[in-house]
Amino acid sequence: MFTFILRRLGIGLVVLFVASYLMYLLTAYSGDPLADLRTSTALNKGQLIEARSDLLDLGVPPYLRYFIWLGGVLKVFIGQFTLGVDPTGAQVTGQLGAAMTSTLQLVTLSEFLGLFIGVVIGITTALRQYSGYDYTVTFASFLFFSLPVFWLAAMLKQYVAIGFNDFLAEPAIPWPVIIVLSLISAVVWQGILGGSWAKRGLTAAVAFASALVVLWFLDASNWFTDPSLGPIVCAGIGVGIAFIVTALSTGIKDRRALYSSLVTVAIGMALYYPLQYVYVDASVWTILLLAVIAAGVGILVGWLFRGPDRWRSARTAAITAVSLGFIFFVDRAMGSWQVFATSSFVHGRPIATIGSSTPQLNGDLWISVLDSYSHLLLPTLCLVLVSLASYSRYSRASTLEVMNQDYIRTARAKGLTERTVVMRHAFRNSLIPVTTLLTLDIGALIGGAVITEHVFGWSGMGALFNIALDKVDVNSVMGFFLVTGATVIVFNLIADVLYSALDPRIRVS
């Protein structure tokens, strides 16, 4: 194992060295770093050209200049590491640090959302193979996968941001729209839940009616200008969460688990009003502390319910408690929405198309949460839609493969419930190929999303690379290359090692 890792790292370094030399030459010969100065009519043009040439060693031909750059990198051993400077004289290392932070902010959320939604879609489509739901979702995910990102981004900006903000100026949903949306909901839900025609009909009717009521209520109560959930909706959602979590975690027949979840929800609702006072000067740490306390309360309640397997109840109740806490968080953030949306810096147009925050908006935690998410919404949506296809297809295929294995048949033959078969026996094994995909994607994650960043005005790694290449700023391009290249090599290695850890049939040597 150890020699395997060493060997792979050694090969990785050689690959990185050769690739960096090629990259350096390709970038350096891709254009003229002095182009903007050459057409200037400045009286001291010669001196300006000379100053930049000195700064970037342009007098040295690229195939030798590479070694100046490499020298800077190798100085890491004597503590004088440098990646050189860009044409403005700023250190590339500093630029890289800032770019990486902003890229991680942008891409991390969308990566995990894409993974979560993708896996859920993959498993559910596998379980409903060749159903209308399967075909529809597959079609949609491939459609998004094949869309050019810049076009998708422009459409999202036009309809989700500009269109929705226009709608917010006069938030009224006309009746025909409400009916059409409810019909869509009816069709979608009967497709997902499936079953006999009678069952489908019932599902459709319920879905139609509930969508109709919800939309009418949102419209009538001015929900879009001053959204809130309120204690009653929170309690309803809480009970729903208790049932769903119990069903997935232990099965609804485990009454102790169900009751402990429900009691946790009751305690949470009892604390609904007192908590409003805690939120006033809350910081991120307050929220994290509350989450930990919620989990603790859940564990305590589950444990107090005793029974033969009290930890199952404790686990279920803890997950319910934290989920309910999340609903509370959303509820409170909504409470600040009106203040945020009508502030002098937002002008009633809350969904942003550019950047990561509203300048000069100095609000409390809730305002900044709303601000961050209203800026993250579009780029995240864009990245998630594009990445759905790969995760959902991988997990669908691997779930189908696992479900046809002999041990699943054995598990069914033992008389285990379908929930246990899917959640306990199939789910984990079906995740192995997805894990590999995820580790490989981390390299891409650090590399940033060139087009998405450009279009949404995020100054991350992708934007750094894009702009540097445009200016033939070789040092910045190489800084980008070094970071992403090294990440890809390291995570490739991690993927191999992880694979053998997850699947005992595979040995690395």
Add this chain to the structure above:
Amino acid sequence: MKIRRIAVAAAMMGAGALILTGCSAPKSSELEKSTSLSVAWNQPFYSYNNNSSTGNNVTNANIRYLTSSWFNYYDNKSNLVNDTWFGTVKKTSDDPLTVKYTINKGVTWSDGTPVDSADLMLAWVAQSGVYNDKNVEPKLDDNGNVTNQKELDNAVYFNSAAQGTGLANAPTVPKIGDDGRSLTVTYKTPDVGWEINMAADLPAHAVMEVADPSITDAQKAKDALVKAVQTDDAAVLKKVSATWNTAFDMSGNLPSNKMLFLSDGPYVVTGLKKDQYITLKANDKYDGDHKAQVKNLTVRFIPDALSEVQALQNGEVSIIQPQSTQDVQKALDKIKNVKTSNIGASTYEHVDLTFNNGGPFDPATYGGDAAKAQLVREAFLLTVPRDKILDQLIKPLNPNAVVDNSQTQLPGTSTYDDMIKANDSSMYAKTDIDKAKSLLAQAGVTTPVNVKFMYDNTNPRRVNEFALIQASAKDAGFNVVDSGNKNWSSLLGNKSYDAIVFAWQNTGTNVTQAQATFQGDAGNNFNGYNNAQVNDLWNQIAKTLDESKQQELLRKMEKIVYDDAYGLTLYQFPQITAWSNDVSGVSDAPLSPTYFWNFWEWQTK
């Protein structure tokens, strides 16, 4: 049983809590109200010193324009306007040229320190570079390491973007007068740019205090700096120059030291988020004529042109100046509640012919027969379809665009009309294939004449220009050979082409800017043009301080250039500015700082 009891207890507790706390509602989030405006620029701000050669960029100049006051500025007709509230620039003597800068009483930096002659002294020493140690330049060994670091550290070197020009011609230490509010600069030889040679610079006390942290008193810092300049104290000046060169660069977020972004202008910087935006608020120490009407201003950096348009549509920014393309213009046309302005920028496209490469336009090709080469040049220029190029490529972006008929003055400036009446550009007013044919016949050259034509073949507009020129010249008997090259800018002047189309970027109105293009063997003279009369006229222009005389000499100079069939100017680059109806008072200017030029007139609704 037990389960039920716990549930009942929990429900009781909840009910109790509800009653206890339901009475007084907790505080909700609050935000302060203010007037604010967001505008967009396509490149991030990165240095507070826009006079250094690395910080010399429009994006920095915009922000410095908001945060500084100066004797004069350019308006949207490229006229130099004086800001008499700040002070005056006066020429007190023609021989030797002596210029007196006087700052009025009561002008202060945002920390309360007065703006005075010490600040002008810093501007002079930094921008003139007269103390720069010319012999010390970085020397590299084979590994690229600097071998003379010690010498460099001990050298005075102001890395000024203006070095070698303007103030470099005034090397004697200027005199301070009027209780330290004026500075008198004496030039060695006359200089036409005396009014604009010095630009607003950094606060002297801030530079000195950052260079030497042991000085904390503003007046002492000013005195120390002035003394160092007057006595040529290299030990102090090297620290000052190093500080001036790099300490005011902002490659990250806003520095914590407020000395690094003091302002004597209408706005003061309050925040900077790297590559995203810079925020400014009205400077309460500013009492001049350009008081900001919008309290909070944000400049957001958006590199993508269509994203700028959508951000404008979504109300995130209120003024944009995206790169001008037809897509942008079409997108803007579709938005309601938006005004647009289309003007010609200070960058202009032109066709030049090569005189010294043994090609069709070089007299040497015809055994030194200058007249013959001249006829061929005239014939070729007559085939350039300037109207067609303008109509097809530029008018869609700027309906007001006109063909540019002067080599030194831009259309729309006050001197342009007189210039085109006198400079013989009317010879080429219309594309005239028949006349071109007859000129070629008169010259007696065998057709088709091969013309190697270079252009940037990665630029779609220039590809189209080339195609139009090629088609038109073919009719007259020229075979225009495609020598398009993406590395064209580094090939300028290497004699590999007979004709070229590219653009010059004007950065100011200094009349001597074009000297390097037309004078024989000068820096921007890439086509080997060398006419003794023109050279002589330029030497006179550079020494002539009287503006009307300058223009007269320029007209003479251009007439010779057009008579020599040097080349043709085509058009000014189109510049599109768009702003939402929420803001009024916006207007665009060709020269930097473009639409920022009258920011004090901006008002929000």
